[in-house]
Amino acid sequence: MKATATGLLIFVAVVYALATCARQAWGAGxxxxxxxxxxxxxxxxxxxxxxxxTALFRRPLGLPIPHTAxxxxxxxxxxxxxxxxxxxxxxxxxxxxxRLHALGIGGRxxxxxxxxxxxxxxxxxxxxxxxxxxxxxxxxxxxxxLGEAITRRAEAAEIAPGIGKTLERVVAAxxxxxxxxxxxxxxxxxxxxxxxxxxxxxxGGAPGWTPRFVDRKIGDRVYKELLRFxxxxxxxxxxxxxxxxxxxxxxxxxxxxxDTETRARVERLKSEVLARGEVQDAIASAWTAVRSMIIxxxxxxxxxxxxxxxxxxxxxxxRLATDGRLQSxxxxxxxxxxxxxxxxYRAEITSLITDTVAAWDAEHTSRKIEAHIGxxxxxxxxxxxxxxxxAGLLIYTTSHLLGG
Numbered sequence: 001m002k003a004t005a006t007g008l009l010i011f012v013a014v015v016y017a018l019a020t021c022a023r024q025a026w027g028a029g030x031x032x033x034x035x036x037x038x039x040x041x042x043x044x045x046x047x048x049x050x051x052x053x054t055a056l057f058r059r060p061l062g063l064p065i066p067h068t069a070x071x072x073x074x075x076x077x078x079x080x081x082x083x084x085x086x087x088x089x090x091x092x093x094x095x096x097x098x099r100l101h102a103l104g105i106g107g108r109x110x111x112x113x114x115x116x117x118x119x120x121x122x123x124x125x126x127x128x129x130x131x132x133x134x135x136x137x138x139x140x141x142x143x144x145x146l147g148e149a150i151t152r153r154a155e156a157a158e159i160a161p162g163i164g165k166t167l168e169r170v171v172a173a174x175x176x177x178x179x180x181x182x183x184x185x186x187x188x189x190x191x192x193x194x195x196x197x198x199x200x201x202x203x204g205g206a207p208g209w210t211p212r213f214v215d216r217k218i219g220d221r222v223y224k225e226l227l228r229f230x231x232x233x234x235x236x237x238x239x240x241x242x243x244x245x246x247x248x249x250x251x252x253x254x255x256x257x258x259d260t261e262t263r264a265r266v267e268r269l270k271s272e273v274l275a276r277g278e279v280q281d282a283i284a285s286a287w288t289a290v291r292s293m294i295i296x297x298x299x300x301x302x303x304x305x306x307x308x309x310x311x312x313x314x315x316x317x318x319r320l321a322t323d324g325r326l327q328s329x330x331x332x333x334x335x336x337x338x339x340x341x342x343x344x345y346r347a348e349i350t351s352l353i354t355d356t357v358a359a360w361d362a363e364h365t366s367r368k369i370e371a372h373i374g375x376x377x378x379x380x381x382x383x384x385x386x387x388x389x390x391a392g393l394l395i396y397t398t399s400h401l402l403g404g
Contacts, residue, residue: 001378008385009050012042034396041392042385049384053377057366071369072362079357083350091346093339100335106327110320119313123306127298134291134298142291147283151274160266164256171249180242184234191227198223 016039023032054060055068071078089095112118170176191198199219233239255262273279297305319326342349357365370377 001375005046005050005378005381005385008382009043009046012039012046012385012389015039016043033400034393037396038389038393041395042389045388045391046381046385048388049381053380056377057370069366071366075360075362075365076354076358079354082357083353086353087346087350091342091349093343096339096342097335100338101331104327104331105334106320106330109330110317110322110327113313113317114321115317116314119310119317122313123310124301126309127306131295131298134295137291142287146287147280150283151280154274155271158263158267159270160256160263163266164253167249167256168253171246171253176246176249177237180245181234184230188227188230188234191223191230195223195227198226 016036019028019032019036019039022028023036051060055065056070058072059065059068113122199216199222229241233241236242252262256266294305297303300306320330360368
Protein backbone atom coordinates (compact mmCIF):
# COMPACT_ATOMS: atom_id res chain seq x y z
CA MET A 1 0.00 0.00 0.00
CA LYS A 2 2.92 2.33 0.65
CA ALA A 3 4.27 1.54 -2.83
CA THR A 4 0.85 2.15 -4.36
CA ALA A 5 0.43 5.50 -2.64
CA THR A 6 3.97 6.57 -3.47
CA GLY A 7 3.58 5.36 -7.05
CA LEU A 8 0.44 7.44 -7.42
CA LEU A 9 2.36 10.51 -6.15
CA ILE A 10 5.09 9.85 -8.73
CA PHE A 11 2.47 9.36 -11.40
CA VAL A 12 0.78 12.75 -10.80
CA ALA A 13 4.22 14.39 -10.62
CA VAL A 14 5.11 12.96 -14.04
CA VAL A 15 1.73 14.02 -15.40
CA TYR A 16 2.27 17.53 -14.05
CA ALA A 17 5.71 17.71 -15.65
CA LEU A 18 4.45 16.45 -19.01
CA ALA A 19 1.40 18.71 -18.99
CA THR A 20 3.50 21.76 -18.13
CA CYS A 21 6.00 20.96 -20.92
CA ALA A 22 3.17 20.34 -23.34
CA ARG A 23 1.60 23.71 -22.58
CA GLN A 24 4.76 25.84 -22.44
CA ALA A 25 7.20 24.13 -24.82
CA TRP A 26 5.09 22.12 -27.16
CA GLY A 27 2.22 24.55 -27.66
CA ALA A 28 -0.50 22.19 -26.54
CA GLY A 29 -4.06 23.43 -26.20
CA UNK A 30 -5.98 24.57 -23.15
CA UNK A 31 -6.47 21.00 -22.00
CA UNK A 32 -2.86 20.89 -20.85
CA UNK A 33 -3.57 23.60 -18.28
CA UNK A 34 -6.46 21.63 -16.81
CA UNK A 35 -4.33 18.48 -16.61
CA UNK A 36 -1.41 20.39 -15.05
CA UNK A 37 -3.68 22.02 -12.46
CA UNK A 38 -5.25 18.70 -11.51
CA UNK A 39 -1.85 16.98 -11.27
CA UNK A 40 -0.37 19.85 -9.25
CA UNK A 41 -3.21 19.77 -6.73
CA UNK A 42 -2.93 15.98 -6.58
CA UNK A 43 0.76 16.30 -5.65
CA UNK A 44 -0.10 18.80 -2.94
CA UNK A 45 -2.79 16.53 -1.53
CA UNK A 46 -0.53 13.48 -1.66
CA UNK A 47 2.36 15.29 0.03
CA UNK A 48 0.10 16.77 2.72
CA UNK A 49 -1.43 13.40 3.58
CA UNK A 50 1.97 11.69 3.45
CA UNK A 51 3.18 14.23 6.01
CA UNK A 52 0.10 13.69 8.18
CA UNK A 53 0.34 9.88 8.12
CA THR A 54 4.10 9.84 8.65
CA ALA A 55 3.85 12.33 11.53
CA LEU A 56 1.79 9.81 13.46
CA PHE A 57 4.65 7.29 13.65
CA ARG A 58 7.93 9.16 13.09
CA ARG A 59 9.46 12.52 12.19
CA PRO A 60 9.07 13.17 8.44
CA LEU A 61 12.49 13.08 6.76
CA GLY A 62 13.98 12.95 10.28
CA LEU A 63 13.32 16.67 10.77
CA PRO A 64 12.47 17.81 14.36
CA ILE A 65 9.16 19.33 13.32
CA PRO A 66 6.81 20.07 16.26
CA HIS A 67 3.85 17.76 16.80
CA THR A 68 5.28 14.88 14.79
CA ALA A 69 6.11 11.28 15.84
CA UNK A 70 2.94 11.49 17.90
CA UNK A 71 2.57 7.83 18.84
CA UNK A 72 6.18 7.31 20.09
CA UNK A 73 6.22 10.56 22.06
CA UNK A 74 2.64 10.38 23.36
CA UNK A 75 2.53 6.62 23.96
CA UNK A 76 2.14 6.82 27.74
CA UNK A 77 -0.49 9.55 27.52
CA UNK A 78 -2.40 7.48 24.98
CA UNK A 79 -2.27 4.52 27.35
CA UNK A 80 -3.67 6.62 30.20
CA UNK A 81 -6.40 8.02 27.96
CA UNK A 82 -7.28 4.55 26.73
CA UNK A 83 -7.46 3.25 30.29
CA UNK A 84 -9.71 6.12 31.35
CA UNK A 85 -11.91 5.59 28.31
CA UNK A 86 -12.33 1.90 29.08
CA UNK A 87 -12.98 2.62 32.76
CA UNK A 88 -15.64 5.24 32.09
CA UNK A 89 -17.41 3.57 29.18
CA UNK A 90 -17.00 -0.16 29.78
CA UNK A 91 -16.47 -0.56 33.54
CA UNK A 92 -19.20 1.70 34.87
CA UNK A 93 -21.80 0.12 37.18
CA UNK A 94 -24.73 0.93 34.90
CA UNK A 95 -23.07 -0.48 31.79
CA UNK A 96 -21.98 -3.69 33.51
CA UNK A 97 -25.36 -4.22 35.19
CA UNK A 98 -27.29 -3.58 31.98
CA ARG A 99 -25.05 -5.90 29.97
CA LEU A 100 -25.28 -8.73 32.50
CA HIS A 101 -29.04 -8.31 32.78
CA ALA A 102 -29.43 -8.49 29.00
CA LEU A 103 -27.50 -11.77 28.89
CA GLY A 104 -30.07 -13.59 31.05
CA ILE A 105 -27.35 -15.57 32.76
CA GLY A 106 -29.69 -17.28 35.24
CA GLY A 107 -31.80 -19.04 32.63
CA ARG A 108 -28.87 -19.86 30.38
CA UNK A 109 -26.86 -21.25 33.30
CA UNK A 110 -29.84 -23.32 34.44
CA UNK A 111 -30.37 -24.80 30.96
CA UNK A 112 -26.67 -25.60 30.75
CA UNK A 113 -26.50 -27.25 34.17
CA UNK A 114 -29.65 -29.27 33.51
CA UNK A 115 -27.72 -31.31 30.92
CA UNK A 116 -26.25 -34.44 32.60
CA UNK A 117 -22.93 -34.20 30.76
CA UNK A 118 -22.49 -30.60 31.90
CA UNK A 119 -23.30 -31.53 35.50
CA UNK A 120 -20.71 -34.33 35.27
CA UNK A 121 -18.15 -31.89 33.95
CA UNK A 122 -18.77 -29.36 36.74
CA UNK A 123 -18.60 -32.11 39.35
CA UNK A 124 -15.28 -33.31 37.99
CA UNK A 125 -13.94 -29.77 37.82
CA UNK A 126 -14.96 -29.13 41.43
CA UNK A 127 -13.28 -32.34 42.58
CA UNK A 128 -9.90 -31.31 41.20
CA UNK A 129 -9.42 -28.07 43.20
CA UNK A 130 -10.92 -29.76 46.27
CA UNK A 131 -8.30 -32.50 46.13
CA UNK A 132 -5.59 -29.94 45.47
CA UNK A 133 -6.62 -27.73 48.39
CA UNK A 134 -6.79 -30.64 50.82
CA UNK A 135 -3.41 -31.93 49.64
CA UNK A 136 -1.69 -28.57 49.99
CA UNK A 137 -2.99 -27.88 53.49
CA UNK A 138 -0.53 -28.76 56.26
CA UNK A 139 -2.00 -31.28 58.68
CA UNK A 140 -0.36 -29.69 61.69
CA UNK A 141 -1.83 -26.27 60.93
CA UNK A 142 -5.33 -27.57 60.29
CA UNK A 143 -5.22 -29.81 63.35
CA UNK A 144 -4.15 -26.90 65.54
CA UNK A 145 -6.89 -24.64 64.19
CA LEU A 146 -9.51 -27.39 64.39
CA GLY A 147 -8.54 -28.36 67.91
CA GLU A 148 -8.58 -24.78 69.11
CA ALA A 149 -11.94 -24.08 67.45
CA ILE A 150 -13.63 -27.17 68.88
CA THR A 151 -12.16 -26.62 72.33
CA ARG A 152 -13.10 -22.95 72.39
CA ARG A 153 -16.63 -23.69 71.19
CA ALA A 154 -17.07 -26.46 73.75
CA GLU A 155 -15.76 -24.30 76.58
CA ALA A 156 -17.96 -21.37 75.60
CA ALA A 157 -21.18 -23.39 75.47
CA GLU A 158 -22.75 -24.79 78.67
CA ILE A 159 -23.59 -28.42 78.03
CA ALA A 160 -25.46 -29.40 81.20
CA PRO A 161 -28.91 -27.98 80.23
CA GLY A 162 -28.72 -29.61 76.82
CA ILE A 163 -27.74 -32.96 78.31
CA GLY A 164 -30.54 -32.61 80.84
CA LYS A 165 -33.20 -31.94 78.20
CA THR A 166 -31.98 -34.86 76.10
CA LEU A 167 -31.93 -37.20 79.10
CA GLU A 168 -35.40 -36.04 80.13
CA ARG A 169 -36.83 -36.85 76.70
CA VAL A 170 -35.05 -40.22 76.60
CA VAL A 171 -36.38 -41.25 80.02
CA ALA A 172 -39.88 -40.01 79.20
CA ALA A 173 -39.91 -42.07 76.01
CA UNK A 174 -38.42 -45.13 77.74
CA UNK A 175 -35.43 -45.08 75.47
CA UNK A 176 -33.08 -46.01 78.30
CA UNK A 177 -34.79 -49.35 78.99
CA UNK A 178 -32.73 -51.20 76.41
CA UNK A 179 -29.55 -49.90 78.00
CA UNK A 180 -30.75 -51.07 81.41
CA UNK A 181 -31.70 -54.46 79.95
CA UNK A 182 -28.25 -54.82 78.43
CA UNK A 183 -26.55 -53.85 81.70
CA UNK A 184 -28.63 -56.38 83.67
CA UNK A 185 -27.82 -59.16 81.19
CA UNK A 186 -24.12 -58.36 81.27
CA UNK A 187 -24.12 -58.10 85.08
CA UNK A 188 -25.87 -61.49 85.39
CA UNK A 189 -23.48 -63.16 82.98
CA UNK A 190 -20.49 -61.67 84.79
CA UNK A 191 -21.74 -62.87 88.18
CA UNK A 192 -22.27 -66.38 86.80
CA UNK A 193 -18.75 -66.48 85.39
CA UNK A 194 -17.01 -64.83 88.36
CA UNK A 195 -18.88 -66.19 91.38
CA UNK A 196 -15.66 -67.29 93.06
CA UNK A 197 -14.22 -63.80 92.71
CA UNK A 198 -17.27 -62.28 94.41
CA UNK A 199 -17.14 -64.74 97.28
CA UNK A 200 -13.40 -64.24 97.68
CA UNK A 201 -13.92 -60.47 97.83
CA UNK A 202 -16.58 -60.85 100.55
CA UNK A 203 -14.40 -63.25 102.56
CA GLY A 204 -11.39 -61.00 102.20
CA GLY A 205 -13.28 -58.11 103.78
CA ALA A 206 -14.40 -60.12 106.82
CA PRO A 207 -12.78 -59.51 110.25
CA GLY A 208 -9.84 -61.71 111.08
CA TRP A 209 -11.41 -63.12 114.24
CA THR A 210 -14.39 -64.73 112.45
CA PRO A 211 -14.14 -68.43 111.59
CA ARG A 212 -13.40 -69.33 108.00
CA PHE A 213 -16.55 -71.41 107.53
CA VAL A 214 -18.63 -68.41 108.64
CA ASP A 215 -16.90 -66.21 106.10
CA ARG A 216 -17.64 -68.78 103.40
CA LYS A 217 -21.26 -68.98 104.41
CA ILE A 218 -21.61 -65.23 104.37
CA GLY A 219 -19.80 -64.93 101.00
CA ASP A 220 -21.98 -67.62 99.47
CA ARG A 221 -25.11 -65.96 100.86
CA VAL A 222 -24.09 -62.52 99.55
CA TYR A 223 -23.31 -63.94 96.11
CA LYS A 224 -26.65 -65.78 95.87
CA GLU A 225 -28.62 -62.72 96.97
CA LEU A 226 -26.74 -60.51 94.54
CA LEU A 227 -27.32 -63.01 91.72
CA ARG A 228 -31.01 -63.27 92.62
CA PHE A 229 -31.36 -59.49 92.67
CA UNK A 230 -29.72 -59.07 89.26
CA UNK A 231 -31.74 -61.96 87.80
CA UNK A 232 -35.03 -60.48 89.02
CA UNK A 233 -34.07 -57.06 87.75
CA UNK A 234 -33.24 -58.62 84.37
CA UNK A 235 -36.44 -60.59 84.08
CA UNK A 236 -38.94 -58.16 85.69
CA UNK A 237 -39.61 -54.95 83.73
CA UNK A 238 -41.56 -53.64 86.72
CA UNK A 239 -38.85 -54.35 89.26
CA UNK A 240 -38.67 -51.68 92.03
CA UNK A 241 -34.98 -51.11 91.29
CA UNK A 242 -35.85 -50.22 87.72
CA UNK A 243 -38.43 -47.75 88.94
CA UNK A 244 -35.90 -46.26 91.36
CA UNK A 245 -33.43 -45.92 88.46
CA UNK A 246 -36.09 -44.14 86.38
CA UNK A 247 -36.76 -41.71 89.23
CA UNK A 248 -33.05 -41.11 89.68
CA UNK A 249 -32.55 -40.35 85.99
CA UNK A 250 -35.59 -38.05 85.97
CA UNK A 251 -34.31 -36.13 89.00
CA UNK A 252 -30.80 -35.99 87.52
CA UNK A 253 -32.15 -34.60 84.25
CA UNK A 254 -33.99 -31.90 86.20
CA UNK A 255 -30.87 -31.06 88.23
CA UNK A 256 -28.82 -30.74 85.03
CA UNK A 257 -31.23 -28.09 83.84
CA UNK A 258 -31.94 -26.17 87.02
CA ASP A 259 -29.55 -27.05 89.84
CA THR A 260 -26.64 -24.60 89.92
CA GLU A 261 -24.25 -26.90 91.74
CA THR A 262 -24.90 -29.85 89.40
CA ARG A 263 -24.43 -27.67 86.35
CA ALA A 264 -21.18 -26.29 87.74
CA ARG A 265 -19.84 -29.79 88.43
CA VAL A 266 -20.68 -30.85 84.88
CA GLU A 267 -18.83 -27.80 83.49
CA ARG A 268 -15.77 -28.60 85.61
CA LEU A 269 -15.85 -32.17 84.41
CA LYS A 270 -16.14 -30.96 80.81
CA SER A 271 -13.10 -28.71 81.20
CA GLU A 272 -11.09 -31.53 82.74
CA VAL A 273 -12.00 -33.88 79.91
CA LEU A 274 -11.17 -31.31 77.22
CA ALA A 275 -7.81 -30.58 78.85
CA ARG A 276 -6.69 -34.19 78.68
CA GLY A 277 -4.05 -34.90 76.06
CA GLU A 278 -5.91 -37.96 74.78
CA VAL A 279 -8.98 -35.85 73.95
CA GLN A 280 -6.91 -33.18 72.19
CA ASP A 281 -5.11 -35.86 70.21
CA ALA A 282 -8.43 -37.40 69.21
CA ILE A 283 -9.76 -34.01 68.06
CA ALA A 284 -6.61 -33.29 66.09
CA SER A 285 -6.49 -36.73 64.49
CA ALA A 286 -10.08 -36.39 63.34
CA TRP A 287 -8.87 -34.04 60.58
CA THR A 288 -6.66 -36.75 59.07
CA ALA A 289 -9.57 -39.15 58.85
CA VAL A 290 -11.90 -36.51 57.44
CA ARG A 291 -9.36 -35.39 54.83
CA SER A 292 -8.68 -38.93 53.67
CA MET A 293 -12.38 -39.60 53.42
CA ILE A 294 -13.04 -36.43 51.37
CA ILE A 295 -10.08 -37.01 49.02
CA UNK A 296 -11.15 -40.60 48.45
CA UNK A 297 -14.72 -39.51 47.75
CA UNK A 298 -13.58 -36.74 45.40
CA UNK A 299 -11.46 -39.18 43.37
CA UNK A 300 -14.17 -41.83 43.08
CA UNK A 301 -16.63 -41.00 40.30
CA UNK A 302 -19.28 -43.23 41.90
CA UNK A 303 -18.81 -41.97 45.46
CA UNK A 304 -21.79 -40.71 47.39
CA UNK A 305 -20.23 -37.25 47.60
CA UNK A 306 -19.87 -36.83 43.82
CA UNK A 307 -23.26 -38.41 43.14
CA UNK A 308 -24.93 -36.01 45.55
CA UNK A 309 -23.09 -33.02 44.08
CA UNK A 310 -24.11 -34.08 40.57
CA UNK A 311 -27.72 -34.57 41.66
CA UNK A 312 -27.75 -31.15 43.33
CA UNK A 313 -26.35 -29.50 40.22
CA UNK A 314 -28.99 -31.14 38.01
CA UNK A 315 -31.72 -30.08 40.41
CA UNK A 316 -30.36 -26.54 40.57
CA UNK A 317 -30.13 -26.39 36.78
CA UNK A 318 -33.72 -27.53 36.39
CA ARG A 319 -34.97 -24.95 38.84
CA LEU A 320 -32.90 -22.17 37.32
CA ALA A 321 -34.20 -22.98 33.85
CA THR A 322 -37.86 -22.71 34.88
CA ASP A 323 -38.10 -20.62 38.05
CA GLY A 324 -38.17 -16.94 37.16
CA ARG A 325 -37.83 -15.80 40.77
CA LEU A 326 -34.74 -17.92 41.29
CA GLN A 327 -33.28 -16.64 38.01
CA SER A 328 -33.80 -13.05 39.15
CA UNK A 329 -32.23 -13.80 42.52
CA UNK A 330 -29.15 -15.46 41.01
CA UNK A 331 -28.75 -12.71 38.41
CA UNK A 332 -29.07 -10.11 41.16
CA UNK A 333 -26.33 -11.80 43.18
CA UNK A 334 -24.09 -12.07 40.13
CA UNK A 335 -24.70 -8.48 39.03
CA UNK A 336 -24.04 -7.19 42.52
CA UNK A 337 -20.81 -9.18 42.82
CA UNK A 338 -19.49 -8.12 39.40
CA UNK A 339 -20.48 -4.47 39.92
CA UNK A 340 -18.75 -4.47 43.30
CA UNK A 341 -15.55 -5.88 41.80
CA UNK A 342 -15.65 -3.49 38.83
CA UNK A 343 -16.36 -0.36 40.87
CA UNK A 344 -13.98 -1.27 43.69
CA TYR A 345 -11.06 -2.37 41.54
CA ARG A 346 -11.64 -0.23 38.46
CA ALA A 347 -8.32 1.55 38.90
CA GLU A 348 -6.46 -1.76 39.18
CA ILE A 349 -8.21 -3.09 36.06
CA THR A 350 -7.51 -0.02 33.93
CA SER A 351 -3.94 0.11 35.24
CA LEU A 352 -3.41 -3.15 33.36
CA ILE A 353 -3.87 -1.13 30.16
CA THR A 354 -1.82 1.89 31.18
CA ASP A 355 1.02 -0.14 32.70
CA THR A 356 1.17 -2.46 29.70
CA VAL A 357 1.29 0.42 27.23
CA ALA A 358 3.89 2.22 29.36
CA ALA A 359 6.10 -0.87 29.32
CA TRP A 360 6.12 -1.06 25.52
CA ASP A 361 9.11 0.21 23.59
CA ALA A 362 8.13 3.41 21.77
CA GLU A 363 9.57 2.46 18.40
CA HIS A 364 8.30 -1.10 18.61
CA THR A 365 4.84 0.18 19.56
CA SER A 366 4.85 2.58 16.64
CA ARG A 367 5.77 -0.19 14.21
CA LYS A 368 3.19 -2.54 15.67
CA ILE A 369 0.36 -0.01 15.36
CA GLU A 370 1.45 0.97 11.89
CA ALA A 371 1.47 -2.68 10.85
CA HIS A 372 -2.13 -3.09 12.04
CA ILE A 373 -3.69 0.11 10.67
CA GLY A 374 -1.12 1.20 8.07
CA UNK A 375 -3.11 -0.18 5.15
CA UNK A 376 -6.04 2.12 5.92
CA UNK A 377 -3.67 5.05 6.47
CA UNK A 378 -2.14 4.53 3.02
CA UNK A 379 -5.64 4.77 1.58
CA UNK A 380 -5.72 8.25 3.12
CA UNK A 381 -2.71 9.16 0.99
CA UNK A 382 -4.34 7.70 -2.11
CA UNK A 383 -7.61 9.46 -1.40
CA UNK A 384 -5.71 12.69 -0.73
CA UNK A 385 -4.06 12.45 -4.14
CA UNK A 386 -7.34 11.79 -5.95
CA UNK A 387 -9.38 14.36 -3.99
CA UNK A 388 -6.59 16.94 -4.36
CA UNK A 389 -6.50 16.43 -8.12
CA UNK A 390 -10.27 16.79 -8.40
CA ALA A 391 -10.26 19.88 -6.18
CA GLY A 392 -7.42 21.45 -8.20
CA LEU A 393 -9.25 20.74 -11.43
CA LEU A 394 -12.43 22.26 -10.01
CA ILE A 395 -10.64 25.37 -8.75
CA TYR A 396 -8.77 25.83 -12.07
CA THR A 397 -11.96 25.39 -14.06
CA THR A 398 -13.91 27.78 -11.84
CA SER A 399 -11.14 30.39 -12.10
CA HIS A 400 -11.13 30.23 -15.90
CA LEU A 401 -14.88 30.38 -16.10
CA LEU A 402 -15.04 33.43 -13.83
CA GLY A 403 -12.07 35.02 -15.56
CA GLY A 404 -13.60 34.40 -19.03
